[in-house]
Amino acid sequence: MIKLIDLKKTFNGFPAVNGITLKVEKGELFCLVGPNGAGKTTTIKMMTGLLKPTGGKIIIDGNDLQEEPLMVKGIIGYIPDRPFIYEKLTGKEFLKFFAGLFGEEGKTVDDKIERLLNLFELKEWSEELIEGYSHGMKQRLVISSALLHSPKVIIVDEPMVGLDPKGIRLVKRIFKKLSSDDVTIFMTTHNLSVAEELGNRIGIINEGNLIAVGTMDDLRKMAKGGGAYHDMPLLEDIFLRLTGGEELDEVIEVLR
Amino acid sequence: MNDYLYLLQPRFKSTLNILKRYNTDRLVKTVFFGLLGILFWIGIYIIFHRVLLYFRGVQGIGDLLSERLLSMVFLTFFSILIFSNITTSLSTFYISEELNLLLSAPVPQERIFFSKFIETMTDSSWMVLSFGLPVFIAYGTAYHSPFYYYLAIPFILLPFLVIPSGIGITITVFLSKILPARMARNFFFLLSIFAFIILYLLFRFLRPERFTDPEAFGSLVGYFTELAIPASPWIPSYWATKAVLPLLKGGGEGLLFYFLMILSTALTSFIIVGWVSKKYYYDGWARAQEKKSTSSGWKFMESFLSIIRKPQARSLITKDIKTFVRDTAQWSQLFLLMALVVVYLYNFKAIPFDRVPLASFYLKNLISFLNLGLAGLVLTAITSRFIYPSVSLEGQAYWIVRSSPTSLRDFIWSKFWTGFIPLILLAEFLIIVSNRILNVTDFMMALSTVTIFIMTFGITGLGVGLGAIYPRFKFENAAQIPMGFGGVLYMILSMVFISATIVLEAWPVYIIFWVKFIGRALRPSEILIVVLSFFAVILLNFLAFYLPMRIGLKKLEEREI
Numbered sequence: 001m002i003k004l005i006d007l008k009k010t011f012n013g014f015p016a017v018n019g020i021t022l023k024v025e026k027g028e029l030f031c032l033v034g035p036n037g038a039g040k041t042t043t044i045k046m047m048t049g050l051l052k053p054t055g056g057k058i059i060i061d062g063n064d065l066q067e068e069p070l071m072v073k074g075i076i077g078y079i080p081d082r083p084f085i086y087e088k089l090t091g092k093e094f095l096k097f098f099a100g101l102f103g104e105e106g107k108t109v110d111d112k113i114e115r116l117l118n119l120f121e122l123k124e125w126s127e128e129l130i131e132g133y134s135h136g137m138k139q140r141l142v143i144s145s146a147l148l149h150s151p152k153v154i155i156v157d158e159p160m161v162g163l164d165p166k167g168i169r170l171v172k173r174i175f176k177k178l179s180s181d182d183v184t185i186f187m188t189t190h191n192l193s194v195a196e197e198l199g200n201r202i203g204i205i206n207e208g209n210l211i212a213v214g215t216m217d218d219l220r221k222m223a224k225g226g227g228a229y230h231d232m233p234l235l236e237d238i239f240l241r242l243t244g245g246e247e248l249d250e251v252i253e254v255l256r
Numbered sequence: 257m258n259d260y261l262y263l264l265q266p267r268f269k270s271t272l273n274i275l276k277r278y279n280t281d282r283l284v285k286t287v288f289f290g291l292l293g294i295l296f297w298i299g300i301y302i303i304f305h306r307v308l309l310y311f312r313g314v315q316g317i318g319d320l321l322s323e324r325l326l327s328m329v330f331l332t333f334f335s336i337l338i339f340s341n342i343t344t345s346l347s348t349f350y351i352s353e354e355l356n357l358l359l360s361a362p363v364p365q366e367r368i369f370f371s372k373f374i375e376t377m378t379d380s381s382w383m384v385l386s387f388g389l390p391v392f393i394a395y396g397t398a399y400h401s402p403f404y405y406y407l408a409i410p411f412i413l414l415p416f417l418v419i420p421s422g423i424g425i426t427i428t429v430f431l432s433k434i435l436p437a438r439m440a441r442n443f444f445f446l447l448s449i450f451a452f453i454i455l456y457l458l459f460r461f462l463r464p465e466r467f468t469d470p471e472a473f474g475s476l477v478g479y480f481t482e483l484a485i486p487a488s489p490w491i492p493s494y495w496a497t498k499a500v501l502p503l504l505k506g507g508g509e510g511l512l513f514y515f516l517m518i519l520s521t522a523l524t525s526f527i528i529v530g531w532v533s534k535k536y537y538y539d540g541w542a543r544a545q546e547k548k549s550t551s552s553g554w555k556f557m558e559s560f561l562s563i564i565r566k567p568q569a570r571s572l573i574t575k576d577i578k579t580f581v582r583d584t585a586q587w588s589q590l591f592l593l594m595a596l597v598v599v600y601l602y603n604f605k606a607i608p609f610d611r612v613p614l615a616s617f618y619l620k621n622l623i624s625f626l627n628l629g630l631a632g633l634v635l636t637a638i639t640s641r642f643i644y645p646s647v648s649l650e651g652q653a654y655w656i657v658r659s660s661p662t663s664l665r666d667f668i669w670s671k672f673w674t675g676f677i678p679l680i681l682l683a684e685f686l687i688i689v690s691n692r693i694l695n696v697t698d699f700m701m702a703l704s705t706v707t708i709f710i711m712t713f714g715i716t717g718l719g720v721g722l723g724a725i726y727p728r729f730k731f732e733n734a735a736q737i738p739m740g741f742g743g744v745l746y747m748i749l750s751m752v753f754i755s756a757t758i759v760l761e762a763w764p765v766y767i768i769f770w771v772k773f774i775g776r777a778l779r780p781s782e783i784l785i786v787v788l789s790f791f792a793v794i795l796l797n798f799l800a801f802y803l804p805m806r807i808g809l810k811k812l813e814e815r816e817i
C-alpha cells in the first residue's frame with residue numbers, strides 16, 4: 001500500500017532523512033519510532049506532499065505521489081503533530097470545509113460529521129468557534145477531520161501528544177478498528193509503549209536512517225544478537241540499544 | 257510603590273525587547289513615521305503660533321480669544337480622553353490575555369487594579385498629550401512666557417489626565433456589568449471609528465490650510481467671538497484653562513486654587529474608581545470570559561455561494577468570508593475604507609470649477625481622466641490591505657489546503673475572485689459617482705468604466721500573485737503582512753502599472769480631444785496610434801494580471817512547509 005524507495009531529504013546539506021526504503025502492506029498498522037530529531041516528521045511531511053523529497057520515491061496505492069499528487073492526497077488522511085486550524089470557524093464548519101476540500105458534500109457527509117462529533121465528544125462544542133477550544137479538543141477535531149473522507153491510508157504524526165488518557169484510549173481503539181477494516185496506518189511516535197501496543201510492525205529511525213524494521217519478535221531477536229539484554233527485552237531496551245541511547249541508564253543513575 | 261510598578265514590568269520589558277530587536281526594516285519605518293510625526297508636530301505649532309500672534313494683535317478682545325481657544329483645546333482633550341479611556345480600559349481590564357494569569361495569581365486585587373489604571377491612562381493619553389505639546393509650546397512662545405510656565409504645565413496636566421481616566425474606567429466597569437465586555441468593546445470600537453471619521457471630516461470641512469492665509473484670520477476672530485463654548489466652572493477643563501492662563505503672562509492669581517481643584521478631583525475620581533471596581537470588576541470580568549456561540553445566519557450566503565460549482569473553491573471562499581466577518585480587526589477597517597471613499601468623492605465636489613468657466617469643460621474631462629489614476633491608487637491601497645494578505649492569512653493552517661486534494665490553482669483563483677468581486681464593485685462605484693459629480697462627457701464615462709474594469713483585474717492579480725510569491729504564514733499580527741518586502745513591492749509595481757496604463761491612454765485621449773477642439777477628423781496615422789495604445793493597455797493589464805498569478809502559483813507549488 002505504501003512504498004518508500006530510497007527516500008531522502010537534505011536541509012542545506014544536512015541529511016534529515018537519509019535513504020529510507022520501506023513497504024507497508026494494506027491494513028497494516030506501522031509505527032515509526034525514533035528519538036527527537038530522527039527524521040520522523042520530515043518523512044511524514046514528504047509522504048503528505050508538504051515537503052519535496054531530495055531523492056527517492058513515494059508510491060501510495062500504486063501511484064507515485066510526485067506524479068499524481070492530487071489523486072494520492074485524496075486517499076490519505078493526515079494528522080499533523082500540531083493542530084493548527086482556522087480559529088474563526090466553528091468545529092462543525094471546519095469539518096464541512098474540510099470535506100469540501102476533498103470534493104465531498106451533501107447529506108452523507110453531514111451525517112458523518114455528526115457521528116464523528118459524537119464519537120470524539122465534540123458535539124457540545126460544535127457550534128463554538130475553534131479559538132475557544134483547548135489543545136486536546138483541537139487535536140480531536142483534526143483527527144475526526146482526517147477520518148471524514150474514509151481514507152484508505154492514514155498518516156499520523158505523534159497522535160497522542162496533547163490528548164488526555166481518555167482521548168488516547170479512544171484513538172488507540174479507533175486505529176485498531178480501522179486497521180482491522182483494511183485501512184493502512186502509518187504512525188510516528190516517540191512513545192514506545194504505544195508503538196509496542198499498536199504496531200503490527202515497527203520501524204526504528206535514527207539520524208535519518210532506518211536502522212531496524214520488523215515485528216516486536218523480530219526486533220527482540222535483533223537486539224538479543226548483541227547479548228547483554230534480558231530474554232524478553234521491552235521495546236524501550238531495544239530502542240535504546242539500537243539508537244545508542246544507553247547513556248540514559250547513567251542519567252538514571254545520577255538521578256538516584 | 258515598587259510592588260505596584262512590578263506588575264507593569266511585562267509591558268515595560270516587552271517594549272524594551274522590541275527596541276532591542278531593531279532591524280533596518282523597522283528602523284526605516286520608525287524614521288519615516290518619526291519624521292512624519294515631527295512634521296505634523298511642527299505644523300500644529302506653526303498654526304497655533306500664528307493664530308495666537310494674530311489674536312494678540314486684535315484690539316481689546318485678543319486675550320479673551322486666546323482664552324477661548326485654550327478652553328476649547330482642554331475641552332476637546334477632556335472629551336476625547338474619556339472616550340479613549342473607555343475603549344482602552346475595555347481591553348486592558350477585560351479582554352487582555354494576561355488577565356487570566358494575573359487574576360488567578362496571589363496578587364491583591366487593588367494592585368492589579370492600580371497597574372491596569374496606569375496602563376490604561378498611558379495608553380489612552382500619550383497620543384492626545386503629544387498633540388497637546390506643540391499647542392502649549394505655541395502658547396508659551398506667543399506670550400513670551402517665563403520658564404516656569406513650561407515647568408508647571410506637566411504638573412497641571414498629570415492630575416488633569418487622571419480625571420478622564422477615572423471617569424472612563426468607571427463607565428467601563430458599569431458597562432461590563434450590564435453588557436458582555438466583548439460586545440461592549442465592539443460597540444465602542446465602532447463608536448470610536450465613527451468618532452474618528454467625524455473628526456476627520458470636520459477637520460477637512462474646516463479646511464485648516466486656509467488659516468495660512470492671513471485674510472482668513474478675520475473670519476476666525478468672528479467665529480471665536482460668536483462661538484458658545486461650554487465654560488461651566490464645574491468642568492475640569494475649565495480649571496485647567498484657568499490654571500494655565502495666569503502662568504502664561506508670568507502671573508499666578510488663582511493658580512493654586514484651580515490646581516488644587518484639579519488635584520483633589522483627580523484623587524477623588526481615583527478613589528471612586530477603585531471602590532467601584534472592587535465592587536463590580538471581578539463579576540464583569542468573569543462574564544466577559546463566557547464565549548458566545550455563533551448564530552446560523554449564514555444560510556443565505558451559503559445558498560448564494562452555491563452558484564460556484566467546484567466544492568473546493570466554494571469551501572475556500574466560504575471559509576474566507578466567515579473568517580473575515582468574524583475578525584473584528586479585519587472588518588472594522590471597512591469603516592476607514594468608507595471614510596476614504598467619502599473624502600475621495602467629497603474632494604471632487606470641492607473643486608471650484610465655477611471659477612474657471614471657460615476651461616472647465618476640458619478641465620473636467622482631464623480631471624476625470626486623472627481620476628482613473630487616483631481611483632487606481634485607492635484600489636491599490638485597499639488591495640494591499642485586504643487582498644495581498646489573503647494567501648498569508650491561511651497562516652499555520654496552510655497545511656490543510658496543502659495536504660488536501662485541492663489544487664493550488666483552485667486555491668489561488670478562489671483568493672482572486674474573493675478579492676476581485678468586491679473590489680470591482682467599489683471601483684465602478686467610485687468612478688461612476690465621481691464622473692457624475694464632474695459631469696463628464698459620455699465618451700469619458702465609457703472610457704473610464706471600461707478602463708477601471710480592466711485595471712481592477714491587474715490590481716487584484718498583482719496583489720494575489722505577489723501575496724503568493726512572498727507569503728508570510730507565520731505572522732503575529734495580520735497587519736504586519738502588507739508591511740513586508742512583498743507588500744511594498746506590490747505597492748510600487750501596482751503604482752507603476754497604473755501610471756503606465758494612464759500614460760498609454762492619455763496620449764490617444766489627448767489626440768481625440770485635440771482633434772475635436774480644432775474641428776477636424778482623425779488622420780489614419782492618428783487612428784493607428786489610438787488603436788495601438790489601446791491594445792498596449794490591454795496587453796499591459798493582461799500581463800499585470802496573468803504573470804504574477806502564474807509565478808505565484810509556481811512558487812506555491814515549489815514551497816515546502
Ligand SMILES: Nc1ncnc2c1ncn2[C@@H]1O[C@H](COP(=O)(O)OP(=O)(O)O)[C@@H](O)[C@H]1O
Nearest residue numbers: 011015016034035036037038039040041042043
Ligand atoms: N525545515 C527544516 N529546515 C532545516 N532543518 C530541518 C527542517 N525540518 C527539520 N529539520 C531537521 O531535520 C531533522 C529531523 O527533524 P524531524 O523530522 O522534525 O524530527 P522528528 O523525528 O523529531 O520528527 C532535525 O535535525 C531537524 O532539525
Ligand SMILES: [Mg+2]
Nearest residue numbers: 040041042081
Ligand atoms: Mg516530529
